[in-house]
Amino acid sequence: MRIQEIIDIIESFAPLHLQADFDNSGLTCGDACRELTSALLCLDVTEEVVNEAIELGANLIISHHPLLFRGIKQVTPATGVERALILAIKRDIALYAAHTNLDVVERGVSGRVADKLHLSRREILHHEGDLHSPHGYGIVGELETPVESRDFLKRVKEIFHCPVLRHTAIHTPFIRRVAVCGGAGASFISAAIARKADIYLSGDFKYHDFFLAENHLIIADIGHHESEQFTKDIFYELLTEKIPTFAIRISGINTNPINYL
Numbered sequence: 098m099r100i101q102e103i104i105d106i107i108e109s110f111a112p113l114h115l116q117a118d119f120d121n122s123g124l125t126c127g128d129a130c131r132e133l134t135s136a137l138l139c140l141d142v143t144e145e146v147v148n149e150a151i152e153l154g155a156n157l158i159i160s161h162h163p164l165l166f167r168g169i170k171q172v173t174p175a176t177g178v179e180r181a182l183i184l185a186i187k188r189d190i191a192l193y194a195a196h197t198n199l200d201v202v203e204r205g206v207s208g209r210v211a212d213k214l215h216l217s218r219r220e221i222l223h224h225e226g227d228l229h230s231p232h233g234y235g236i237v238g239e240l241e242t243p244v245e246s247r248d249f250l251k252r253v254k255e256i257f258h259c260p261v262l263r264h265t266a267i268h269t270p271f272i273r274r275v276a277v278c279g280g281a282g283a284s285f286i287s288a289a290i291a292r293k294a295d296i297y298l299s300g301d302f303k304y305h306d307f308f309l310a311e312n313h314l315i316i317a318d319i320g321h322h323e324s325e326q327f328t329k330d331i332f333y334e335l336l337t338e339k340i341p342t343f344a345i346r347i348s349g350i351n352t353n354p355i356n357y358l
Contacts, residue, residue: 098340100157100191101129103136106339107159107195107332111205115198115232117225121163122198126182127191133157135344136336138329140322141352142192144177147184153346156190161206161328163194199328201225201232206279209327210298211236213256214275222276223288235278235285235299237292243271246296250317253298257323260357263302264317265310272296276314279324290314300324322353 104124116122136157137150142164150158164181174180185192199205203221211219216238224233244252249272254262275296276289282299283306289297290313297314300321310316329347336343 098133098343099129100127100131100133100193103133103157103159103336103343104129104193106336107193108198110335111195111198111202113198115201117197120197121166122194122196123163125163125165125192125194126186127157127189127193129191131156131189131191135346137346137348138332139348139350139352140325140328142181142185142194143350143352144181144184145350146348146352147181147188147190149348149350150190151184151188155344155346156188158185158190158192159332160192160194161196161199161325163196164192195332199331200279201234203231205331206325206328207234207236207277209331210277210279210324211238211275213327214238214253214277215241216275216277217241220292222278222292223285235276235282235288237274237276237289237294239274240272243273246270246272246315249296250315253317253319257319257326259319259323262317262319263307265307265315266312267315268312269295269315272315277324279328280321286310286316298324320353320355322355 135155137155139146139160141162142160219238221233222235246267272295274294276294278299281301283302286309294314298317302318
């Protein structure tokens with residue numbers, strides 16, 4: 098089996114043309130025509146993850162976040178990104194990322210968050226371009242029965258393994274309608290309000306973003322990494338369903354750069 102066959106499976110699920118203009122999904126480095134040994138799945142590519150792939154004998158790393166997101170003008174050991182790239186190239190390890198194209202598909206990143214919360218009657222939170230398109234950022238759905246607000250927040254904290262959970266004032270006693278967006282979703286607060294969500298779960302909210310709630314809904318920051326941690330499971334299930342004998346491992350490296358005291 099060649100690396101390209103794995104890429105084809107991923108892109109049949111999350112087509113590359115769906116990625117945002119600013120993104121850099123796809124094959125970052127490596128030869129897609131090479132014979133595949135095995136693959137390692139991760140959220141972020143770091144030096145530690147590349148070394149893990151070397152130890153496991155994997156010559157393909159599949160990540161959610163692209164290693165090269167912003168342009169670089171030299172490749173030296175000056176930064177972690179450059180060191181990871183140098184190591185991957187030296188050891189002939191291909192790097193592939195499915196980022197915003199995986200964000201906007203129905204069963205992608207936000208879809209998996211909605212699965213964890215058992216949301217039904219789902220709609221896209223924010224359409225990109227065509228309002229009738231099946232693709233877009235975030236999900237709005239409903240719980241089967243209303244849940245007391247504090248109990249729901251405690252449940253979210255447990256499900257997503259959040260060390261802390263930042264949120265706005267709890268102005269409503271029960272949660273029924275839930276909006277979610279994996280990653281950094283602050284730009285879709287107004288969409289969550291317009292969709293009459295009781296609560297909006299995402300990551301990377303800034304101080305002033307919380308003021309936008311204005312008691313229309315609860316904003317809860319579950320963390321960028323925490324909201325996307327199950328992306329590796331999406332890759333795993335997709336690939337093993339298509340190729341049951343495929344040699345694949347989920348990285349055991351915690352790449353979350355944020356620590357809590």
